[in-house]
Amino acid sequence: MFKVKNTILSDDIATAKFACDLPRCKGACCVVGDAGAPVSKNEIPVLHKAYKLLKDELRTDSVKVAESEGVVVGSEKAGYEIATVNEQECIFVKYDENEIAYCAIQRAYFEGRFKWEKPISCHLFPVRLKRIAGFDYANFEYVPKLCSVACEKAEKENIHLAEFLEKPLVRRYGEEWFAEFIESCKEIRLKKTDAT
Numbered sequence: 001m002f003k004v005k006n007t008i009l010s011d012d013i014a015t016a017k018f019a020c021d022l023p024r025c026k027g028a029c030c031v032v033g034d035a036g037a038p039v040s041k042n043e044i045p046v047l048h049k050a051y052k053l054l055k056d057e058l059r060t061d062s063v064k065v066a067e068s069e070g071v072v073v074g075s076e077k078a079g080y081e082i083a084t085v086n087e088q089e090c091i092f093v094k095y096d097e098n099e100i101a102y103c104a105i106q107r108a109y110f111e112g113r114f115k116w117e118k119p120i121s122c123h124l125f126p127v128r129l130k131r132i133a134g135f136d137y138a139n140f141e142y143v144p145k146l147c148s149v150a151c152e153k154a155e156k157e158n159i160h161l162a163e164f165l166e167k168p169l170v171r172r173y174g175e176e177w178f179a180e181f182i183e184s185c186k187e188i189r190l191k192k193t194d195a196t
Contacts, residue, residue, distance in 0.1 A: 002188060004181045007173065009138040013127060014185035015192055016140055017154035018161035024149040027101030029125050031089045032146055036073070036081035038121045038128070044072050044080060046116050050105045053114060054092070057104060062091035082119070123168035126150075127161070160185070 002009055039047065051071045055063060065083050071091065074080040083091050092104045103122065108114040117123060126147055130137045140161065142151075154164070162169075162185040170178045 002184050004184055005173070005177055006134065007136040007138060007177075007181075009181075010140055011188055012140045012142075012161075013138060014160075014162055014188040016142075016151070016161040017159060018126065018140075018147065018150050019154040019157060019159040019164050021149045021153040022100055023098070024153075025146065026099060027093070028146045030093045030101045030103060030122075032143075033084075034087055036084040036090060037119055037125075039072060039080050039082060039119045041076065041080065043119050047071050047082065047105075047119070050092070050108070050114060050116070054104045054108060057094070058091065059085075059094065061085045062089075062093070066091050117171075120168065120172055123171065124165060127165060160189075 002011060002014065048071055051058075051066055055066075058066075062085055065085050069083050071083055072080050073083050085091060089101075090103070093101045094104045094107070095101055103118050105114060105116070106118045109117045121128065126141050126143070127138050128141045130139075154160070162182060166178060169181065173181075
C-alpha cells in the first residue's frame with residue numbers, strides 16, 4: 001500500500017497495466033455483475049436530473065425499473081447504487097449498432113446535452129474507493145471476466161492503469177494530487193523492477 005495525501009492505494013494500482021478495449025469487451029463493466037455502480041449521496045440528485053433528461057431514450061426495461069424501484073437504490077448505511085435491470089445491466093446502458101454497451105449519461109455529456117460525465121465510481125473503474133475514517137482506500141478490482149482483454153491490450157501497448165485513469169483521478173483529487181500520485185507509482189515500479 002502507498003499513501004498520497006488522504007488516499008491509501010494498493011500497490012497494484014501503480015504496477016498493473018490496463019486500457020479499455022471496448023470492441024472486445026463490449027462495455028461489459030456496465031452490464032455484468034450482481035449490483036449497480038456505487039454512487040455517493042451528492043451524486044443522487046444529478047442522476048435524477050440525468051434520468052429526467054434521458055428517460056425517453058432509455059430502454060423500456062430500464063424505465064420500468066427506474067419507475068418502480070427508483071433511479072438509485074440502497075441507503076446511507078448500506079450504501080447507494082444505480083438501479084439495474086435483472087441485477088446486472090445499469091439502467092443508463094444503451095447499445096450501439098455493434099452491440100457495444102455505452103453510458104447514456106456519458107454520451108449526452110459528449111454531445112453537450114448534460115454537464116456531468118458519469119458517476120465517479122464508473123469513471124474510475126476498475127479502481128474502487130471506500131471511505132473510512134476520513135481516508136479514501138483505493139483498490140484495483142480485477143475481475144477476469146471484465147478486465148482480461150483490457151490487461152492484454154495494455155500489456156501490448158505498455159499502458160499502466162495509473163496513467164490510463166488520469167482524467168477521472170484528476171477529476172476526483174486534482175492535478176497536484178495526480179502529479180504526486182504518478183511520482184509514487186514510478187517509484188513503486190522501479191522498486192519492483194529492482195527486486196526481480
